[in-house]
Amino acid sequence: MNTRMLTVVVVALTLLLLAAAGCSKKKIDAGQGAGSGDSYAASSRTGTEGDLAGGAGAGGSKFGKGDDAARKARLRDRLASDPEFRKAVDDITERIYFDYDSNAVRADAQPVLRKKADLLKRYADVNIVVEGHCDSRGTAEYNLALGERRARSAYEFLIQLGVSPERMSIVSFGSEKPLSPGGTEDAFSKNRRDEFSVDF
Numbered sequence: 496m497n498t499r500m501l502t503v504v505v506v507a508l509t510l511l512l513l514a515a516a517g518c519s520k521k522k523i524d525a526g527q528g529a530g531s532g533d534s535y536a537a538s539s540r541t542g543t544e545g546d547l548a549g550g551a552g553a554g555g556s557k558f559g560k561g562d563d564a565a566r567k568a569r570l571r572d573r574l575a576s577d578p579e580f581r582k583a584v585d586d587i588t589e590r591i592y593f594d595y596d597s598n599a600v601r602a603d604a605q606p607v608l609r610k611k612a613d614l615l616k617r618y619a620d621v622n623i624v625v626e627g628h629c630d631s632r633g634t635a636e637y638n639l640a641l642g643e644r645r646a647r648s649a650y651e652f653l654i655q656l657g658v659s660p661e662r663m664s665i666v667s668f669g670s671e672k673p674l675s676p677g678g679t680e681d682a683f684s685k686n687r688r689d690e691f692s693v694d695f
Contacts, residue, residue, distance in 0.1 A: 566695075569620070583617070583618060584621075584693055586610055586611065587614050587615065587621065587691060588690075588691045588692060588693060589607055589610075590688050590691070591604035591608065591649060591689050592604065592684065592685070592687055593687040593688065593689075594687070596633075596641070598644035598647070600648050600649065604649075605652075608649060608656065611623075611653065611658075611691065612656035612658050615658045615662065616657060616658065619662075621662075621693055621695075622662045622693070623662065623691050623692065623693055623694060624691070624692045624694055625646040625650050625663060625666075625690075626665075626667075626668055626690040626691070627642030627644070627647075627666070627667045627668065628645070628668050628669070628672060628673075628687070628689070628690065629641050629642050629645075629669050629670045629686065629687060630673070630683035630684075630686040630687050631673065631678070631686070632670075633670070635671075638670045639668075639669040641667075642667030642668055642669045642670075643665065645667075645688075645689055646667060647665055648689075649691075650665050664694075670686070674686050674688065
């Protein structure tokens with residue numbers, strides 16, 4: 496292969512890699528930091544695990560990966576038949592919000608996270624995904640990093656409250672999934688958030 500042909504191949508591969516890296520959803524290895532200071536480079540990947548009330552306690556799941564489908568099926572059945580569990584899931588999935596360009600857990604979010612931690616310890620078979628979101632200001636790359644920091648802030652807060660990290664994963668969507676469209680401050684404030692989804 497001549498030098499010119501090799502250059503064309505390298506450029507084409509580089510463009511393909513850049514296009515793949517531009518994906519708006521970013522899963523993050525919850526055990527990896529996003530860097531320190533102003534360095535927002537982040538790693539990607541995730542992990543998760545998690546018995547109904549009174550089972551495995553606040554730690555990780557007592558079930559192996561082969562039992563994950565059965566665990567999820569039990570949770571879906573319980574959600575359909577148990578109003579108390581439905582209410583617990585509603586509380587576990589309650590959003591929290593952030594100030595502009597900040598990933599600090601606000602004072603009004605702390606009781607919400609404490610309630611989540613209590614419920615996650617009670618329902619030890621429930622695993623969650625923490626999703627970080629941003630408003631539309633800033634570049635896509637910056638918002639993905641900020642979304643990660645927001646998700647990580649809630650994740651770390653829950654760990655400090657006794658929730659096992661193996662039962663949680665984090666993902667950043669940056670500004671790609673706005674809750675409220677538009678360019679007003681009201682819309683921006685609704686989009687600066689963490690969402691919590693139950694893994695079933």
